[in-house]
Amino acid sequence: MNRHDVVGMVTSEKAPWELQEVEVTGASQKWFVNGPQSLRQLYEDNLSDEPFYAYEDECYTFHEIYRMAASLAQQLQSRYGVKHGDRVAIAMRNYPEWPIALEAITSIGAIAVAINAWWLPEEIDYAFKLTGVTVVIADQERIERISHIAPESTPDIIAVRAAPSDSTTPIETLTSSNDPMPSVGIHPDDNAVILFTSGSTGHPKGSVSTHRNILAALLSWEVDFVTQFIMENGEFDQEKIGSAAKSQSTALLAMPLFHVNGLHAVLLAAFRMQRKIISMYKWDAATAADIIDKEGISIFVGTPAMTGDLVEYAKRSHRNLESLRSTGGGGSARATSQVKDIGQSLKNAAPFTGWGMTETNSIGTGIYGADYLKNPKSSGMCSAVLEISTIDEQGSFLPPGDRGELVVRGTSVIHGYWNQPQANTESFVGEWFRTGDVAYINDGHLYVVDRIKQLIIRGGENIGCGEVEDALLDHPEVIEASVYGVPDDRLGETVAATLYINADAKKVAISDYLHSRLAKFKVPEYLKLCTKQLPRIASGKIDKRRLRQEHIGDLGLPFDSHQ
Known part of the structure; x- marks a missing residue:
């Protein structure tokens, strides 16, 4: 079959x-x-005394995490007045309190707002204001950043692994009871979680997922x-x-x-x-x-x-x-x-x-x-629950094998971004979500060529960063590669790359290798070599924007912010 x-x-x-x-x-x-009809049912259907979440020398079972979550949920309702549909933020490293907070928030019909733990105060403040957060569950590092936000914009703080403070409440004082999980009705299409997209420019968008x-x-x-x-x-x-x-x-x-x-x-x-x-x-x-x-x-x-x-x-x-x-x-x-x-x-x-x-x-x-x-x-x-296709610049669907923008629809696709109607208008065409990926579909298999915004247009020729990166990473001396466009007076853009290499690699040898793999116009004109891991953004992806800025500065080229 x-x-x-x-x-x-x-x-x-x-x-x-x-x-x-x-x-x-x-x-x-x-x-x-x-299957389960809510996240709460997912948690409750799978309670056991099996080990669930370990961190350093700590280990908690499924039952133990849920018991603490139930206690916290009671306190969120009674002490903080959290109601169905209210937003409660989680801002911390991957401590055991993360799943405790998630279970508590989503089990009472509230919405868990996942704050990027690398964000600076102004970015955290933006997320709080956008989503209307009333309570934040945060660790010491995030509490210190939140302290730089104006008091009138700061939600109530539940502290995780943090120094005592008059302005916060330690989470352990809220998770110690054996109270049952509050009784709350949850519909499968109720909002459950807000995650933020990691765009390289502008404010992040709050992606709202239902149960x-x-x-x-x-x-x-x-x-x-x-x-x-x-x-x-x-x-x-x-x-x-x-x-x-x-x-x-x-x-x-x-x-x-x-x-x-x-x-x-x-x-x-x-x-x-x-x-x-x-x-x-x-x-x-x-x-x-x-x-x-x-x-x-x-x-x-x-x-x-x-x-x-x-x-x-x-x-x-x-x-x-x-x-x-x-x-x-x-x-x-x-x-x-x-x-x-x-x-x-x-x-x-x-x-x-x-x-x-x-x-x-x-x-x-x-x-x-x-x-x-x-x-x-x-x-x-x-x-099994999605459909994918590709469209051209006019929004017409393309036949299999033709490259275009990847679109997707189905049960796991969000209905929109939180409080950002313009982004919703730009992202949805009816039921179809525009992904911003350039792709084609062949024999049922998806091939993602690149992000639309990561196409380098060199003298009218489109060059996919991913294609050049793939060729570079096949070179035995190249460990990591990040490809991007840099300004060029004659061509508009030309190709450049930053590489993490073995110590004895040489630019000429890498360039010669690429010429055997790629059309000449795709081979990077500028290569920057380093012998350490390339910098990452919070999700673990290579920080292409930072590398591009640094390389443009090294080359003495005028900087533009299109990528």
Whole structure:
């Protein structure tokens, strides 16, 4: 059977992942009728004494996290007056208090606002004002930044792992009771979480996800897992599938929980799998490798930069991290050479990736194992609850194989941004969401060429940054690459790149190599080499904007802010 047939079987009538058409805001969408109908039900259906969330020398079971969440939820209602639909912010590192806060907020019908932990005071202030936050649950670092915000704009603060203060309330005083979770009715289409998009210019947008949006993503990943199992083993055996799922019982959390992949693909995906999560203080490949070996980590979800770091460290240290069963994630395209390196350097880890966005709740397409090794430039095939297509500049749909802007619609796609009607108008065409990605679809597989705003237009020729980066990363001396356009008086723009290289790499050799791989006009005119890891933004992606600014400054070129 092909993938389409297997997905049809897995989601058919009376199957565990049965899909039915339901009406959502006037549109017909596919919905898992046997799954949880709210995040609260997700938490409560999966309570157990199995270990759930570990951080350094602390470890909490599913029951323990929920008990503290119930106590906090009672206090949010009685002490802070939080009601259904109110916004409560979470601003902290990936401490155990993060899932406690999330469970408490979403279990009483309030909306969890995930604050980027790297933001400065003015950015935090903007998010508070945009969403109308009334309470923030924050750690010491974030409290110090919030202290620079005008008092009249500052919500009530619940302090996490922070110094005593008259202006805050320690969270441990609010989580110590055995009070039951307050009784609140929650509809699948109630808003649950606001995540902020990480645009390189202007203010971030608050992407609003309902309970249904998020749950559709979580159960779609399960469909993908079961489909892959059946295609590899040739049978739909529930006991064997359950055993395979149990083998992926520990996950390393290195991505921040304010990022959709960290929140959805790691934290929330853990409940039905009864998966233990080991949370890192911050990303470091050597530390991650030590944790993987010590804790027997079986699944790692990270950006390509993170998985690249891990593969490079495994190669240098001659460690195969044999407990890993699957390694990958999304966030940006993974170089062809890195896909092969995962299979070669990590003994038992099947590589996977996918395309998704904050606005699609992290799902979209996925590709796994042998199919990924066969099609390393592909982002995979479409999720069971979504549809994808491409459109031209006039908004007309394109045939398969033609490049255009990727659009998506379906159950996991948000209905809009919080209090930003202009952004909604620009982003939606009817039910279809405009992703801003340049892509084409061939034989059911999605191939993302680039972001529209990351196209370099050199003398009228369009150059995709991703294509040049992929070629650079295939060079044996190049570890990381970031490609961007810089101003050019004659051509408008020309190609430049910053590279993290092995110490003995030479510009001439890299340039000669590229000339054998790319058309001449695509080869970077300017290369900047360094022997340390490239800087990241909070989500773990390489900070392309910063690198471009620095390189333009080094070259003495006039700076423009179009990227």
